[in-house]
Every structure is written in C-alpha cells, then in structure tokens.
Amino acid sequence: MPEDVDFPLPYLATSILFMVSTFGFVISFYLLVKFLTRKGRLSSFQKLCLAKTFPNVIVCSSFLLWVIPLSIIQPLEVSRLPNVVVGQVAGAGAYIMGLLIQLCMSANRCFILYFPLKNYIVDKRSSTNLAISVAIIVSIIFTCVGLPDECGYIYDPKVFTWTSESYSCAEFQLNVLLCSVFTLAIMSNSLNFITAMKLLFCNSFELGMSQAYTSRRRRRRVMMFIQNVVQDCLHMVDLINCIYISLLSNDLWFQFTFLTLSFVLIYALDGLVMFHFHPKLQPKFMRRRQTSIACKPVFTVL
Numbered sequence: 001m002p003e004d005v006d007f008p009l010p011y012l013a014t015s016i017l018f019m020v021s022t023f024g025f026v027i028s029f030y031l032l033v034k035f036l037t038r039k040g041r042l043s044s045f046q047k048l049c050l051a052k053t054f055p056n057v058i059v060c061s062s063f064l065l066w067v068i069p070l071s072i073i074q075p076l077e078v079s080r081l082p083n084v085v086v087g088q089v090a091g092a093g094a095y096i097m098g099l100l101i102q103l104c105m106s107a108n109r110c111f112i113l114y115f116p117l118k119n120y121i122v123d124k125r126s127s128t129n130l131a132i133s134v135a136i137i138v139s140i141i142f143t144c145v146g147l148p149d150e151c152g153y154i155y156d157p158k159v160f161t162w163t164s165e166s167y168s169c170a171e172f173q174l175n176v177l178l179c180s181v182f183t184l185a186i187m188s189n190s191l192n193f194i195t196a197m198k199l200l201f202c203n204s205f206e207l208g209m210s211q212a213y214t215s216r217r218r219r220r221r222v223m224m225f226i227q228n229v230v231q232d233c234l235h236m237v238d239l240i241n242c243i244y245i246s247l248l249s250n251d252l253w254f255q256f257t258f259l260t261l262s263f264v265l266i267y268a269l270d271g272l273v274m275f276h277f278h279p280k281l282q283p284k285f286m287r288r289r290q291t292s293i294a295c296k297p298v299f300t301v302l
Helices: 010-037 044-073 080-114 116-120 124-144 168-201 211-243 252-277 284-294
Strands: 153-156 161-164
Touching (some): 010 252, 044 080, 044 153, 080 124, 080 211, 153 168, 161 168, 168 211, 211 252
Antiparallel strands (some): 153 161
C-alpha cells in the first residue's frame, strides 16, 4: 500500500466503527454480567453462551481501545508490539475461540436431541467445562504463534484495515487460521443440518410427559437451535466477506466495509442475537412488554 495513500472521509469511518463497537461491547458485557450473576445453575447451553460473550467483548473492546484511537490520531508509525498483541488477541485468538464455542453449541444441540437419555448419565457440567477449556487453550495458542517478529496480524490506520505482516511466517499463520476456520464452519453447519432433520421429522412425545410440556420443551429447543444457526450464519458471512467479497475491489471504502466493519459488526450482532433469544436476561421493562404480547393467542410451533 503506498505511503501517501489517503483514506476518504476518515472521520465518517471512525464514527461508524465507534457506534458499532460501542453497541457490541455494551450488549455483550451486559450479557456477560447477567449470565455470571444469574440465580441458579446455568444449563450447558447457557454456559456456552456465557463463554461466547468473551470473544465478543474482546473484539469490540479492541476496536474501542486501539483501532479507533489509532484511526483518529493517525500516527506516522505504530509500535509493533502493542499492535500485534491486539491484532493476535482479537483477530486470531478471539476469532478462533468464537468459532470453537459455536461448534460446541452446535454439538450440544445435536447431542441433546439424539441422545436424550445420556443427559442423565453424562456429567454435562464437566463436559461443557472441558470444551470451554479446550477452546481457551487453542485460542491462546493461536494468539501466541503470531507474536514473534514477522508473524503477526496488525492494524493499519492509514487504510483502516487489519492485515497480516508481509512475511512468509505471517502468511503461513493466516493460511492455518483460514483452514481451521473452514474446518470448524463445515463441522458446525453439518451438525446443524443433522439437528434440523431431527427437529423436522421427529414429533413423538416423550414418555411420561404431558403433551403441553413436550410442546413447550420442543419450542424451547427449536428457539435455541434457531439462535445457534443465526450465530453460525453470522460467522459464515464474515468469512465470505473476508476471503471472497473483499477481493472484488481495491477501493479503500470497499475494503473497509467488507474487512474491518464486517469483522466488528459480526461480533456486535452476535451479542444482539443472544440478547434476543434470552428474554429472561433482558431488562424488566422489555420482559413486561413481551409478557403482554405473549398473552395474546398465538399459533403453536410444530
């Protein structure tokens, strides 16, 4: 990229990033606090949702505390160490952690539907904690491998985009990350497809349970499945934007939209999706409104 390049309307781009990242940080941090302070024991799916708030908060806060200040100040030279640390934590560690947790959520929905009796045999808390621990360890590894010289992922305030350093080490790490992302996306969406088949073609009631209870339970499972699919689709959209759409034009605003803005917007929307599908965590005035709407006759979800 030429040294004398000028990004058109830089303050407009900075304002957009500020609004999106602030919204994403507030809603994900709100969910994080609500999950942690919620009375009673969290279900395995709720615990995974709690874990999902961490990469959301990390990515949005990296924009608020690093990307936006750099974009406003426009320094002649950016120190590599803090730049690569933020880039690796947000662009590699948090990114892969979000996808790993998403895979765990898909596996959770599939396992519960296909092996309901084993829920009483397997210690779900231990298995969920183990899955989250593995996701954290893998994310730390992906973060650390980019910290050595010529291996990192950095933000360039002149063109408002994240990019790998122009060395073979950084390109290799990027290829490993993309292969991992593709693999996780395929696995997660395959599990979603298997789960959808079970939800669509299995309408039997569970032994010893009333029809009303079974219907409510089925509706709850359908809503959790929809939440999971929407979150998976968000990551797929960002992946397509990054790998394919961004290559269609070298225009700076085009690159900014489908790389930088897409990156933070996906994590902000991910928090919004979880907020929408967890009404019990929403503020009381929103719950009262939903309760009044729920009192009206509605069609049964089959």
